[in-house]
Amino acid sequence: MKRSAPLLLALALAMPALAHDDHKHGHKHPHQHAHVHGQAELKVAVDGGRLDLRLESPLEAVLGFEHAPRNDKERAAVASLRKTLAVGEQLFAPTTAAGCKLAETRVISDVLDGKPGAGEDGHGDVVAEYRFACAQPDKLTGLEAxxxxxxxxxxxxxxxxxxxxxxxxxxxxxxxxxLSW
Amino acid sequence: MRALLPLALKSAWNRRYSLGLTLLAVTLSVTLLLGIERLRQDARDGFAQAVSGTDLVVGARGSPLQLLLYSVFRMGEASHNLGWDSARALAAHPAVAWTIPLSLGDSHRGYPVLGTTSAYFEHFRFGDRQPLAFAAGQPFAGLFEVVLGAEVARKLGYRPGERITLSHGMGGEGLAEHGDKPFTVVGILAPTGTPVDRTLHIGLEALEAIHLDWQGGAPIPGLNIPPELVKKFDLTPKSVTAVLVGLKSRAAVFAMQRHVADYRDEPLMAVLPGVALSQLWELLGVAEGVLRAVSALAVAAGLAGLVAVVLASLDQRRRELAILRANGARPRDIFLLLALEGGAVTLAGALLGLTLRTVLVLGLGPWVQAEYGLVLRADWPGSGELYALGGVLLAGLLASLLPGWRAYRLSLADGMTPRL
Known part of the structure; x- marks a missing residue:
């Protein structure tokens, strides 16, 4: 075990954070990511000229509430969010020189779809997926969020x-x- | 000014003990600073090198870092196993190009034994996506055959054809031996600078076979299945520690990760090794910061000592400086002389520190690699180290301005006849 002495320190430091992670994952939804207000996750896959983005955000961060809209003001907010999320180029700008064009957009959220949303824990999320096709893959080195x-x-x-x-x-x-890669 | 230099050197030689000790302090502090930077950089590179070709590491759901450290780096504690059925289903997924099942738990004289398949020698990549190469022999084909990592073969002096026995469990002496089923060394891998070097590789079926007549970590009393008969048993593994996965397309990696997390038959997780390592370094960032701060403080202490010694010598040297002035040295020459003395000691300390760091890395490198599996490189300093060196030189020059300025003021005030 002596080999791992420095790493045990690393593990000791890492364990509380990871244990916490486990807790947040819960058992109801197998792959539900951590739901922390104000924080979203972005997954970026670059394969040649293809750029895949997946944004997973608590609705609170992008909408301000996480329940189905109850009044006109909230309905308007939902409609506005739908419009914003539909225009992926305005949310994420890949390296200009790479000549990337938004090829596909997919937005998934119970609340935005008019369903009650907000699971038993009272939280709701939105997932937006964007696929860019880039003409100059060599020049694709990053993006601006x-x-x-x-x-x-x-x-x-x-x-x-x-x-x-x-x-x-x-x-x-x-x-x-x-962000650069 | 040119005429001053030989005199200045002689004057410095006259004070060689105090200046020498100061130089030693600066040298040691620079060695510490550079050594820590080297360790930090090489640890990161070493970890990244060991997982270069793997898209996902799949295991039972739990702590991602624990799974990664145990399955790839053989560090920390064992995690839960995943069922062989899940591993097979994973291999059959259309997005998956290859899978390498890994099964850990046994050891041989302190080195871990890894149960895997021939896919390991075909698909495993390290460093800059290099495949594994054989220094001697070939992959295992028969049941009781073992392929050794480079360091295992070198340290234990094994050659192809040697017969060895494995121990049950990990760590140290006094483990139960699988003495009735010896293995033949059929291959030795070329050095990789990764945990592969410290590993013994056998087939998953062989791992199953040596545990046939075992239960709960000990041989079943009275039951002994001789090696000739094990082939009559079903040697399909029931579970493995982890599965390394290579995908056909990188773009599928996150979708595959979700697919694994949603797997219905048992709770699984898929870890992106590079991402998990980045998160580990982020967690360790605080500890790294503390180490860097301590080494920076050591440099500051060394430089403070340097300034103190030069300043203290100033009082003894007022007569010397007055004589220089009498011989035509201007006050700014005096200033330059003192500032340069401090700067030269700093420069010498930095260069000696770099040399000492390199000597230490060369001298201790093999030991560090054997004990901790960390490969230290003694090559030309990287950008982090160059910044550190530049910082030390700049700080040393700035600090030396202080005695220079004081000498300048004194030489103006004292004129030719200092009152001591």
């Missing part, structure tokens, strides 16, 4: 990137919006 301007309540974006250079995790904030 512009969605912080659209969603002022979003304080943190935890990003996982998978590209030809490997896998990495990054964190973006309203003050640090540039």
């Amino acid at each position: 512009r969605l912080f301007s659209n969603f002022p309540k979003l304080r943190r974006l935890d990003v996982q990137v998978v590209s030809g250079k490997g896998q990495t995790a990054r964190r973006l904030t309203p003050r640090m919006r540039l």
Whole structure:
């Protein structure tokens, strides 16, 4: 066991955080990610000229509430969010020189679909998937997360990137919006 | 000024003990700073190298980091196993290009034994996506055959054809032996600089076979199945520790991760090894920061000592400086002389520190690799180390301005006849 002495320190440091992670995952929804207000997750897969983005956010961060709309004001907010999420190029801007075009958009959310949403724990999420097709894959080196301007309540974006250079995790904030890989 | 230099060198030589000790302090602090930077960088590179070709590591649901550290780096504690049926279903998924099942738990003289399939030698990648190469022999084909990592073969002096026995469980002496079923060494892998070097590889069926007459971690009394007969039994493994997965398309990795998390027959998880490592480094960032701060403080202490020694010598050297002035040295020459003395000691300390760090890495590298599996490289300093060196030099030069300025003021005030 002596081999792992320094790593045991690492493990000791890491365990509380991971145990916490387990707790958040819960058992009701097998792969439900952590639901922390103000924080969203972004998954980025780069494969040649194809760029796949998947945004998973608590509705609170992008909408302000997590239940089905109850009045006209909330209905208007939902309609506005639908419109915002539909225009993926305004939320995420890949390297300009790469000439990326939004090819496919998919938005999944019970609340936005008019269903009661908000599971037993009273929380609701939205998932938006975007696929870009890029004309110059060599020049595709990163993206700017512009969605912080659209969603002022979003304080943190935890990003996982998978590209030809490997896998990495990054964190973006309203003050640090540039992601490179 | 040019005429001053030989005199300045002689003056410094006259004070060689105090200056020498100061130089030693600066050297040691620079060695510490550079050594920590090297360790940090090499630890990150080493971990990243070991998982370069794997898209996902699949295991029983639990802590992602624990699964990764145990299955890929053979560190920390064992995690739960996943059923062989799940591993087979995973391999059959249309998005999956290849899978490598891994089963850990046994050892041989402190080195871990890994049960796997021939896919390991075909698909496993390390470093810059390099495949595994054989230094001698070939992959295992028969049941009781073992392929050794480079370090196992070198440290234990094994060659192809050697017969060895495995121990049940991990760690140290006094483990029960699988003595009745010895293995023949059929292959030795070329060095990789990853945990592969410290691993013994056998087939999953062989791992099953040596545990046929075992139960609950001990041989079943009175039951002994000789090696010739094990083939009559079903040697399909019941479970494995983890499965390394390579995908046909990178774009599918997150969808595959969700697919695994939603797997109905048992709770599973799929870990992106690179992402999990990034998260580990982020968690360790605080500890790294503390180490860096401590080494930076050591450098600051070394430089403070340097300034103190030069300043203290100033009082003894007022007569010397007055003589220099009498011989035509201007006050700014005096300033330069003192500032350069401090700067030169800093520069020498930085260079000696770099040399000492390199000597230490070369000298201790093999031991560190054997004990901790960490490969230290003694090559040209990386950007992090160059920044650190630059910072030390800048700080040393700035700090040396202080004695220079004091000498300048004194030489103006004292003129030719210092009152001591």
